[in-house]
Amino acid sequence: MSDIKLALLGSEGAGKTAVLVRFLTRRFIGEYASSANSLYHKRMSIDGRQLNLEIFDSCSQSSGNTCIQEEPVNWADGFVVVYNISDRTSFLHAKSVLQQIKEAREESSKGLVDIPVFLVGNKQDLCNARQVCEEEGRALAQEERCHFQEVSAAEDYLEISNLFTKLIRHVMDNLKHCAGRRRYSGSKSMAKLINNVFGKRRKSV
Numbered sequence: 370m371s372d373i374k375l376a377l378l379g380s381e382g383a384g385k386t387a388v389l390v391r392f393l394t395r396r397f398i399g400e401y402a403s404s405a406n407s408l409y410h411k412r413m414s415i416d417g418r419q420l421n422l423e424i425f426d427s428c429s430q431s432s433g434n435t436c437i438q439e440e441p442v443n444w445a446d447g448f449v450v451v452y453n454i455s456d457r458t459s460f461l462h463a464k465s466v467l468q469q470i471k472e473a474r475e476e477s478s479k480g481l482v483d484i485p486v487f488l489v490g491n492k493q494d495l496c497n498a499r500q501v502c503e504e505e506g507r508a509l510a511q512e513e514r515c516h517f518q519e520v521s522a523a524e525d526y527l528e529i530s531n532l533f534t535k536l537i538r539h540v541m542d543n544l545k546h547c548a549g550r551r552r553y554s555g556s557k558s559m560a561k562l563i564n565n566v567f568g569k570r571r572k573s574v
């Protein structure tokens with residue numbers, strides 16, 4: 370059984386929880402009362418391999434209290450960075466998060482290890498209020514060497530499921546590639562990035 374750890378990052382209201390809940394339950398729940406970071410657990414099978422998935426969902430309204438007991442820098446094996454296509458500020462925030470991940474990655478691995486990242490433009494159903502065009506999202510993803518997909522947590526299940534599957538496959542390949550080496554060395558900025566968003570609440574779906 371492989372352990373795969375993912376973290377969802379993005380600005381307040383971008384739809385991180387909605388995207389994640391869609392993936393985990395196939396359902397869209399309009400409102401989430403959460404005001405804390407959450408850790409979701411799911412067992413699943415991909416390509417015949419059993420996986421123990423842990424997904425950290427950061428909450429922008431959490432007090433930001435920090436520190437997991439284990440070394441935080443080793444925590445996430447992959448990231449999903451979510452913005453809202455009808456909110457340019459959330460896109461700029463996603464851009465800054467991608468840059469932080471990139472810096473942390475460069476610092477921790479000297480470019481040897483790529484941490485898989487998916488940039489997700491959510492709320493595609495609100496295209497009449499669109500503030501970020503799809504090409505901008507794709508261009509940013511190219512610049513930051515990550516995957517890109519626009520979705521609607523409100524309307525899509527398949528696309529969201531496919532994007533998580535793609536990310537998880539990429540993480541599995543990456544972990545195979547890193548086997549025998551230390552996954553990521555101690556990077557202060559990666560620790561800071563995770564620490565900034567990590568809380569201890571746990572949820573099982």
Ligand SMILES: Nc1nc2c(ncn2[C@@H]2O[C@H](COP(=O)(O)OP(=O)(O)OP(=O)(O)O)[C@@H](O)[C@H]2O)c(=O)[nH]1
Pocket residue numbers: 379380381382383384385386387388398399400401403427428429430491492493494495520521522523524
């Ligand atoms: N129209 C539309 N609304 C969405 C979609 N995804 C999420 N929402 C709504 O956007 C609001 C915020 O969604 P959340 O999933 O709570 O966003 P979040 O990024 O987890 O927000 P924080 O927990 O505050 O960081 C909620 O009212 C959702 O119903 C979508 O694809 N389309």
